[in-house]
Amino acid sequence: MNQEKPLISVKNLSKAYKMGDIEFFALKNATLDIEKGAFAAIMGPSGSGKSTFMNILGCLDYPTKGEYFLDGVDVLKLTKNELAELRNKKIGFIFQSFNILARTSALENVELPMLYNNSINSKDGKEKAMNALKSVGLAERANHLPSQLSGGQQQRVAIARSLVNDPLVIMADEPTGNLDTRSSYEIMEIFQQLNEKGITIVMVTHELDIAQFAKTNIMFRDGLITENNAVTTRKNAKEEISKLPVINPSEVLT
Amino acid sequence: MRIVNLLKIAYRSLIKNKLRVLLTMLGIIIGVASVIAMLAIGQGSKQNIQASVASLGTNSVMIYPGSSSMGGVRMGAGSYSTLTRKDAEAIVAKCEFVTDVSPVVQKSSQIIAGNKNWHTMVVGGLSQYFSIRNLTIAKGNIFSTNDERTAAKVCVIGLTVSDNLFGANGDAVGKFMRINSIPFKVIGVLERKGQNSFGQDQDDIIIAPFSTVQKRMLTTIFLNSILASATSENDIDKAKEQITSILRTQHKLIPSNEDDFTVRSQADIANIFGSISKIMTILLASIAGISLVVGGIGIMNIMLVSVTERTREIGIRMAVGAKGRDVLVQFMIESVFISVLGGLIGIILGIAVSMLVGKFGGWPVVITPTSILLSFVFSSAVGIFFGWYPARKAASLNPIDALRYE
Ligand SMILES: Nc1ncnc2c1ncn2[C@@H]1O[C@H](COP(=O)(O)OP(=O)(O)O)[C@@H](O)[C@H]1O
Numbered sequence A: 001m002n003q004e005k006p007l008i009s010v011k012n013l014s015k016a017y018k019m020g021d022i023e024f025f026a027l028k029n030a031t032l033d034i035e036k037g038a039f040a041a042i043m044g045p046s047g048s049g050k051s052t053f054m055n056i057l058g059c060l061d062y063p064t065k066g067e068y069f070l071d072g073v074d075v076l077k078l079t080k081n082e083l084a085e086l087r088n089k090k091i092g093f094i095f096q097s098f099n100i101l102a103r104t105s106a107l108e109n110v111e112l113p114m115l116y117n118n119s120i121n122s123k124d125g126k127e128k129a130m131n132a133l134k135s136v137g138l139a140e141r142a143n144h145l146p147s148q149l150s151g152g153q154q155q156r157v158a159i160a161r162s163l164v165n166d167p168l169v170i171m172a173d174e175p176t177g178n179l180d181t182r183s184s185y186e187i188m189e190i191f192q193q194l195n196e197k198g199i200t201i202v203m204v205t206h207e208l209d210i211a212q213f214a215k216t217n218i219m220f221r222d223g224l225i226t227e228n229n230a231v232t233t234r235k236n237a238k239e240e241i242s243k244l245p246v247i248n249p250s251e252v253l254t
Numbered sequence B: 001m002r003i004v005n006l007l008k009i010a011y012r013s014l015i016k017n018k019l020r021v022l023l024t025m026l027g028i029i030i031g032v033a034s035v036i037a038m039l040a041i042g043q044g045s046k047q048n049i050q051a052s053v054a055s056l057g058t059n060s061v062m063i064y065p066g067s068s069s070m071g072g073v074r075m076g077a078g079s080y081s082t083l084t085r086k087d088a089e090a091i092v093a094k095c096e097f098v099t100d101v102s103p104v105v106q107k108s109s110q111i112i113a114g115n116k117n118w119h120t121m122v123v124g125g126l127s128q129y130f131s132i133r134n135l136t137i138a139k140g141n142i143f144s145t146n147d148e149r150t151a152a153k154v155c156v157i158g159l160t161v162s163d164n165l166f167g168a169n170g171d172a173v174g175k176f177m178r179i180n181s182i183p184f185k186v187i188g189v190l191e192r193k194g195q196n197s198f199g200q201d202q203d204d205i206i207i208a209p210f211s212t213v214q215k216r217m218l219t220t221i222f223l224n225s226i227l228a229s230a231t232s233e234n235d236i237d238k239a240k241e242q243i244t245s246i247l248r249t250q251h252k253l254i255p256s257n258e259d260d261f262t263v264r265s266q267a268d269i270a271n272i273f274g275s276i277s278k279i280m281t282i283l284l285a286s287i288a289g290i291s292l293v294v295g296g297i298g299i300m301n302i303m304l305v306s307v308t309e310r311t312r313e314i315g316i317r318m319a320v321g322a323k324g325r326d327v328l329v330q331f332m333i334e335s336v337f338i339s340v341l342g343g344l345i346g347i348i349l350g351i352a353v354s355m356l357v358g359k360f361g362g363w364p365v366v367i368t369p370t371s372i373l374l375s376f377v378f379s380s381a382v383g384i385f386f387g388w389y390p391a392r393k394a395a396s397l398n399p400i401d402a403l404r405y406e
C-alpha cells in the first residue's frame, strides 16, 4: 500500500495468440502506470487489443512476456491459486456480456465472490450482498433471475458482484457495449460514484461519449498504446442523465 | 475454502438444474434397477431349477423306453413300448448298485368325488416310488405290498387334488372318489411340493399301486418308465452301466443293436439344467451389462452435453475468485450426490420390480447383494467420473478460456 507506487504498473507487456504455426501479437510492449484513484478509459478500434490487455490486467489470462505489478505484487510470479485469491479480493471484473450465473437470483449472484472468500461468513455475506444491490439501485430486484432483468439491470448485478469483496480496482471490458444510452449512463453514474469513494476504475470502451466520463483516456491501435491523455471536458453522468429526453409513453406510440 | 460454502454452492447448483440432475439420475436409476431385476430373475430361476432337479431324488436313476438317439425321451414317456415289469424285476434281482426300484405307469384320468370333478395324472408305482422320488406323506399312509398284490383300489393324492375335490381344509383321508368311474379310497395325502421350474404343479398328482393302475385302468403291459435309486451318489454311474447291460440282456439285443431304452440319472438331468441355467445367467448378465453400459452412456451424454454451459459457469466462478480445487470439489459433491441418490433409488426400484415379477409373474426371484453392489458401484463410478472429468478439464483452463468456451 505504498502511496507513491502506482496501483497498476505494466512494462513491455506482450501477448501472442498462436494460430496454427503463426504467432499473432495482439499486444505489443504495452507500458503503462495507473495510479490509485484513477478512472481510465481504454479506447481504440475493434481488434486493437483492448480486451487482450484487460484480461491480463484482470488476471484472467497470462501475457506472453512483460511485467505486471498490481498493488506492489508481482502478478506473473503468482500461482494459479494465488491469482484466484487476487481476483477474489482485489479485482472486480465486469464483462460486456455480464457473465452472471443463469437461473440464479440477483442476490445469489452477488453473494458468489464471498462464498470463495474465507474471511466472510454467510450472514455478513448476505447483508453485504444486499447492500451492494442497494448501491446499484436493485434492492427490490434481489430475488429476480437474470432472465427477468433487463440488460442494464444484469450489468448492475455484475457491478454489485464486483463490489462485495471491497476490491482495489474495478476493471470493465465494454461494460456498456450491450446497453442503450440511458442504461449506459446509469452505469457510468455508478462508476463515478465508486471512483469518488476511492475505487480505481479501468474501463474499455469504444464509445467516445462513454470515455468522457473517465478521468483519462488511453488509446490503443494495433496492439500498441498510442496516447494517454487526461480528459479535458469530463462529463458528469448524473447531469447527462437529466439531459436525456424523457420518454413519454404517448409519444412512443405516435 | 470452507466446506460449508462448497456444500452451499453445490446445493444451489443442484436445485437450479433440476432437469439435468433428474436426467442424469434417471440413467443411473435405470442402470441399477435393471441389473438388479435381471440378475434377481436369473438367479431365482437357476435356484428353482436346482431345487426341482434335487426334488427328483439325488440318487435316482430313470429308465425310459426308446433310445435317446431315436428321440425316445424327447417324444415323451409312452411313445415307445419296450419296457415291462419284468425288466424292473430283473434290475431288482441283478443290479447290486440299486436299493429301490419301481416300474411306473401313468394315465391321464377324470376324477369325481361327490359333485366335484378334476382331471389329472394317475401314476401307478410300487411303495418304493415314494422314497425314490422323495415324496413324503402329510396325512394317512402310503399303500402296502399287500395293496399291490391285491391290486387294491386305494390311492395317495397330492394337495391340489385334495383341495379341488375335498375343499381347501377338507380331510381327504378315508374318503372315496371315482377315477374313470372306478371307486378308489384315499389313504394318504402328500406333503406340499409346489411348482417345479417348468411351472408344473407337483401337487396335482394321484399315486396308486402299480398293479391297480395297470390291471384296472390300462390295456397294455408296457411301462412309461422305471425309477430306481442308486445305493449311493458314487454308485450312480456303476448302477447305470449295470442296468444298461441287464436290460440289453433282457431285451436280447445283439452288439450291433442300439439300446431300445435310455438310462438317465438325476445328475444327468441336473447337468442339462445346470448348463441351461448357466446360459440363462450369462444371457441375463449380458443384458444387465448392456443396461449398465446404456445407463452409463446416458449419464455420460447428459454430463458432456452440459459441459459447454458448465464450462462458462466454471469460467464465471473462477473469474470471481474460485480456485481450481473449489470448482472440482463442487462438481464432485454434485456428482456424488446425483450418483448415490440415483443408485439408491435404482436399488429400491430394482428390488420392487424383482418382487413384482416374483409376485405376478409367478417367477421366483433371488436378489443377491452382489448384483446390488455391482450395479451401484458401476453406475456411481460412471456418474462420478463423468461429472468430475469435464469439470477437471474446465478448471485447468484460464478463466478467460473457460468463459470463451463454446
Ligand atoms: N483467443 C484468441 N485467439 C486468437 N486470436 C485472438 C484471440 N482473442 C483475440 N484475438 C485477436 O487479437 C486481436 C485483438 O483482439 P481483442 O483484444 O479482443 O481486441 P479488442 O477488444 O480491442 O476488440 C484481434 O485481432 C483478435 O482477432
Ligand SMILES: [Mg+2]
Pocket (backbone or CB within 6 Å): A050, A051, A052, A174
Ligand atoms: Mg474487446
